Amino acid sequence: MSDVAVQHGVAAAGVYEPSLFGTYSKKIGMWLFLLSDSLTFGALLFAYSYGRISTPNWPTPFHSESIRNATLMTAFLLTSSLTMVLAVRAAVFGNAKAQRWWLLATMACGTAFVILHGREWSKLIAEGLTLPMFPAVPGHEAAAEYKNVAETVPQFPATFFGLTGMHMLHVTLGVIYLGIIALRKKFIPVLLGLWLVAWLATPDYSPFHYGAHVLLISAVVAAIVLWLRPKVYDSADVEVAGLYWHFVDLVWMFIFPLVYLMSTRIIRS
Amino acid sequence: MATTASIHAHAAPQGFIRKYIFSLDHKVIGLQYYFLALTAVFVGMFLSLLMRIHLIWPQVSLPLVGEIKPETYLSLLTMHGTIMVFFVLTTAPQGGFGNYFLPIQVGAPDMAFPVLNMLSFWTTFIAFVTIIAAFFVTGGAPLHGWTGYAPLSALPNSGPGEQLGADLWVASIALFCIASLMGALNFITTTLDLRAKGMTLMRMPLTCWSWFITAILGLLAFGVLLSAGILLLLDRNLGTSFYVPLVVVNGQVMGHKGGSPLLWQHLFWFFGHPEVYIAILPGMGVTSQVISTFSRKPIFGYKAMAYALMAIGLLGFMVWGHHMFMSGMSPYSAFAFSIMTMAIGVPSAIKTFNWLGTLWGGRIRLQTPMLFAIGFVSLFVSGGLSGPFLAQPVLDIPLHDTYFVVGHFHLIMGVAAIFGIFAATYYWFPKMFGRMMNERLGQIHFFITLAGTYAIFMPMHYLGLAGQTRRYSQFTEVAYQTKLIPLQTFMTYAAFVTIGVQLVFLFNLFWSMFKGPKASDNPWEATTLEWTTATPPPHDNFGGRTPVVYHGPYEYGVPGAARDYIMQTDPATVPSH
Amino acid sequence: MNDATQLALEQGVAEQHRHHGKAQFFWVWGALLVMTGMEVYLGYQNMEPVRMLSMLMGLSLLKAGLIIAYFMHMKFEISRMKWLTMSSLLVCLSLMCIFFPDAFRILSLGAR
Numbered sequence: 001m002s003d004v005a006v007q008h009g010v011a012a013a014g015v016y017e018p019s020l021f022g023t024y025s026k027k028i029g030m031w032l033f034l035l036s037d038s039l040t041f042g043a044l045l046f047a048y049s050y051g052r053i054s055t056p057n058w059p060t061p062f063h064s065e066s067i068r069n070a071t072l073m074t075a076f077l078l079t080s081s082l083t084m085v086l087a088v089r090a091a092v093f094g095n096a097k098a099q100r101w102w103l104l105a106t107m108a109c110g111t112a113f114v115i116l117h118g119r120e121w122s123k124l125i126a127e128g129l130t131l132p133m134f135p136a137v138p139g140h141e142a143a144a145e146y147k148n149v150a151e152t153v154p155q156f157p158a159t160f161f162g163l164t165g166m167h168m169l170h171v172t173l174g175v176i177y178l179g180i181i182a183l184r185k186k187f188i189p190v191l192l193g194l195w196l197v198a199w200l201a202t203p204d205y206s207p208f209h210y211g212a213h214v215l216l217i218s219a220v221v222a223a224i225v226l227w228l229r230p231k232v233y234d235s236a237d238v239e240v241a242g243l244y245w246h247f248v249d250l251v252w253m254f255i256f257p258l259v260y261l262m263s264t265r266i267i268r269s
Numbered sequence: 270m271a272t273t274a275s276i277h278a279h280a281a282p283q284g285f286i287r288k289y290i291f292s293l294d295h296k297v298i299g300l301q302y303y304f305l306a307l308t309a310v311f312v313g314m315f316l317s318l319l320m321r322i323h324l325i326w327p328q329v330s331l332p333l334v335g336e337i338k339p340e341t342y343l344s345l346l347t348m349h350g351t352i353m354v355f356f357v358l359t360t361a362p363q364g365g366f367g368n369y370f371l372p373i374q375v376g377a378p379d380m381a382f383p384v385l386n387m388l389s390f391w392t393t394f395i396a397f398v399t400i401i402a403a404f405f406v407t408g409g410a411p412l413h414g415w416t417g418y419a420p421l422s423a424l425p426n427s428g429p430g431e432q433l434g435a436d437l438w439v440a441s442i443a444l445f446c447i448a449s450l451m452g453a454l455n456f457i458t459t460t461l462d463l464r465a466k467g468m469t470l471m472r473m474p475l476t477c478w479s480w481f482i483t484a485i486l487g488l489l490a491f492g493v494l495l496s497a498g499i500l501l502l503l504d505r506n507l508g509t510s511f512y513v514p515l516v517v518v519n520g521q522v523m524g525h526k527g528g529s530p531l532l533w534q535h536l537f538w539f540f541g542h543p544e545v546y547i548a549i550l551p552g553m554g555v556t557s558q559v560i561s562t563f564s565r566k567p568i569f570g571y572k573a574m575a576y577a578l579m580a581i582g583l584l585g586f587m588v589w590g591h592h593m594f595m596s597g598m599s600p601y602s603a604f605a606f607s608i609m610t611m612a613i614g615v616p617s618a619i620k621t622f623n624w625l626g627t628l629w630g631g632r633i634r635l636q637t638p639m640l641f642a643i644g645f646v647s648l649f650v651s652g653g654l655s656g657p658f659l660a661q662p663v664l665d666i667p668l669h670d671t672y673f674v675v676g677h678f679h680l681i682m683g684v685a686a687i688f689g690i691f692a693a694t695y696y697w698f699p700k701m702f703g704r705m706m707n708e709r710l711g712q713i714h715f716f717i718t719l720a721g722t723y724a725i726f727m728p729m730h731y732l733g734l735a736g737q738t739r740r741y742s743q744f745t746e747v748a749y750q751t752k753l754i755p756l757q758t759f760m761t762y763a764a765f766v767t768i769g770v771q772l773v774f775l776f777n778l779f780w781s782m783f784k785g786p787k788a789s790d791n792p793w794e795a796t797t798l799e800w801t802t803a804t805p806p807p808h809d810n811f812g813g814r815t816p817v818v819y820h821g822p823y824e825y826g827v828p829g830a831a832r833d834y835i836m837q838t839d840p841a842t843v844p845s846h
Numbered sequence: 847m848n849d850a851t852q853l854a855l856e857q858g859v860a861e862q863h864r865h866h867g868k869a870q871f872f873w874v875w876g877a878l879l880v881m882t883g884m885e886v887y888l889g890y891q892n893m894e895p896v897r898m899l900s901m902l903m904g905l906s907l908l909k910a911g912l913i914i915a916y917f918m919h920m921k922f923e924i925s926r927m928k929w930l931t932m933s934s935l936l937v938c939l940s941l942m943c944i945f946f947p948d949a950f951r952i953l954s955l956g957a958r
Binding site: 046050078254 | 886918926
Binding site: 015016017019020021024025026028029032033035036037038039040041042043044047050051054055131132133134153154155157158161162166225228229 | 291376377381382384385450453454455457458461462463464465466467468469470488489491492493495496497499500503506507508509510511524525526527528529532536539815
């Protein structure tokens with residue numbers, strides 16, 4: 001993602017015209033990617049709103065248990081943003097050790113988010129809030145309530161899994177990105193180990209059984225990039241990775257209220 | 270923090286693979302894109318030829334495809350559209366020429382992110398392989414048209430080609446989105462950050478402006494298509510119903526409900542209309558460059574041209590609904606879209622009049638690039654004039670499903686953009702390969718192609734007004750359609766000739782590459798930066814130095830100058846415009 | 847010492863300067879947590895969906911603004927970058943609101 005041959009800081013002002021955005025190329029490149037990605041998420045959120053508007057009696061089935069879990073996930077993500085910004089700060093001040101530890105803390109929070117979210121998915125699927133093509137969970141009686149939601153308003157599970165799945169993919173890739181920045185090639189065996197655990201520890205009816213291969217593909221791509229361009233990542237790389245991470249956090253700030261809080265189970269008069 | 274200006278950190282690569290396959294050099298990547306597009310254009314052209322043959326000889330069994338059934342015809346149509354729009358019109362002018370010449374024209378040693386550039390090409394390549402693979406899977410290629418309208422595209426059992434073939438189609442489009450995104454952010458960053466000293470925005474050649482604006486359009490549009498494609502994949506493979514309402518296929522109720530096909534159309538055209546400008550804007554840039562150079566006059570209204578490009582880019586995002594007048598969209602939105610679409614005629618007209626103003630009183634050199642640039646203007650006007658008809662819902666509704674629309678978009682977006690590519694090829698060939706293309710063959714190519722394209726696409730307008738429907742594989746059943754077959758026959762013969770003469774171009778291209786006369790560094794006496802460097806340019810474009818720019822890009826016929834042109838890097842004291 | 851090195855040093859100092867206030871990051875983090883809490887509280891209030899939606903989205907935009915300005919350092923970029931990136935994003939997202947009249951129409955057209 002962030003690989004430059006031609007770096008142009010403000011320092012190169014003698015050779016080039018001053019940058020139109022007053023900063024270095026990598027950061028501009030990441031911002032442009034984020035613009036595009038926010039439109040990708042924006043389109044998904046608009047598709048969700050479109051479905052919700054055009055469906056009378058949109059269900060509001062989330063129990064307080066789900067909301068508590070999602071609030072905890074939000075807290076993890078916000079905290080990871082704080083640790084990320086501290087990692088960038090450590091990088092700018094040249095404190096390599098602090099930078100690495102803050103990055104690892106960020107990754108830990110991100111991983112916690114993914115695990116909590118994955119557990120919630122599995123629970124909802126087992127209880128019947130599922131997509132038509134997801135295999136049935138053996139030995140588990142679907143709760144009539146969720147089953148009913150999935151059958152009467154198929155848009156509900158579709159948008160839920162579509163939006164949060166896309167976001168979960170972004171968080172996962174973000175953790176991998178930070179892992180490469182923090183540990184470079186030492187991270188690849190870790191990633192392969194995580195892939196094996198995620199693949200073998202999940203039953204074959206779970207979507208995560210197949211989703212785990214994202215880790216394998218990322219490991220291969222990361223290995224190729226590190227082979228093509230082995231280098232030490234400087235503070236600019238950390239800052240650019242941070243931009244991506246904060247963006248993932250930002251997107252969740254919209255998904256959480258729209259998907260969860262607007263569908264809480266309360267008695268309405 | 271990037272404290273040092275490590276300009277040009279990657280050394281000239283050694284070994285075949287690093288030099289020609291996984292090259293990081295924007296020039297090699299540009300050529301890779303160009304030859305990918307060249308392959309794609311011949312595939313697309315072959316498909317169109319099969320369709321034209323089938324339209325007039327429905328009984329004939331054809332090579333490679335055998336007997337053409339109506340659904341085979343739809344597959345041909347889908348693949349022709351997709352390959353042409355994505356892998357030719359988007360790939361060649363932006364990925365090919367943009368990659369090769371944007372960094373040189375702004376005075377940079379390479380793109381801002383060379384690795385990303387390389388990944389972008391190879392992702393495009395994989396996308397191309399994926400879409401070609403759709404021909405060879407069970408059920409064959411998809412039949413939902415290049416627009417992939419749901420619910421046809423969203424249901425795996427809605428037709429023979431809608432099985433694995435359609436999945437490959439969506440996957441290819443999604444990959445292409447990612448590739449274009451990587452390319453676009455590279456182009457924008459290069460333009461923002463790597464302009465040589467003195468190359469202010471208002472001194473950039475109009476080609477750079479057009480690549481820049483095109484990249485912005487691509488950046489903001491392809492992300493939306495990506496999410497549309499992801500939702501389509503979910504509909505097809507996980508049984509969700511984003512785009513599918515309650516439907517009955519062959520008397521069978523599908524397990525979908527609650528979705529809306531309009532959502533797909535909105536998301537698709539939100540990307541799809543900017544895509545039209547992604548295809549045509551680079552052609553406009555090349556035309557401006559070539560017309561100014563070969564008229565030996567400064568471009569008429571440089572700033573107006575740049576602002577018109579921006580206006581077209583901005584308005585291009587606000588008009589997508591004019592593709593959807595037939596869809597049952599809210600009539601109030603249709604009204605708004607109609608007004609905005611009319612408004613886009615203003616910057617387009619500014620550009621046209623400025624091209625004519627540049628030609629007026631110039632000392633015109635009618636060489637092949639110039640011919641194709643003038644051809645571009647001609648096709649742009651002919652195709653553009655039918656635009657205001659289609660911009661109005663009242664007229665669009667009767668015309669939309671007829672050949673009128675086919676003629677309109679082929680002239681303005683298809684052939685005009687192709688003429689832009691031809692102009693660029695003839696114009697920059699000497700710089701890319703160090704040899705000149707054959708002038709006589711070029712002229713033959715131009716005149717027959719121009720006459721041929723008009724002979725193919727002009728009658729389509731009459732067919733449309735007469736009510737001939739598009740996407741039909743045969744017209745033998747209905748009396749009023751049968752009477753129009755002679756015109757179709759004429760168009761097919763014209764297509765034979767036009768496609769035949771493209772082989773002349775192909776021969777000229779490859780023959781000149783090896784046997785053409787050696788080109789000097791500046792054979793057209795042009796002023797922009799690519800003509801100041803060696804032919805072909807060295808690995809870092811300017812041989813270790815970074816040029817300094819003193820002039821605007823089109824200083825031709827300046828009074829008091831020694832020659833009739835002043836290079837952008839010429840420090841002469843003649844007052845700059 | 848040449849110009850470039852001098853400039854680089856100055857730039858590095860400026861960079862350190864804008865990361866200096868560690869406390870502000872904690873304040874922003876705290877504000878984000880508090881607003882999340884408010885959102886969850888709002889989610890359990892008994893009110894019209896449209897009213898709840900506008901309040902939730904208002905808070906979310908505020909949170910997004912804080913993240914962009916402080917965590918993503920947009921506050922410290924030059925104004926041209928701020929305006930061009932943010933305005934192009936907002937224009938594109940606002941344009942997508944044109945989808946909604948069609949979503950509302952589905953209800954009245956009777957197509958389910």
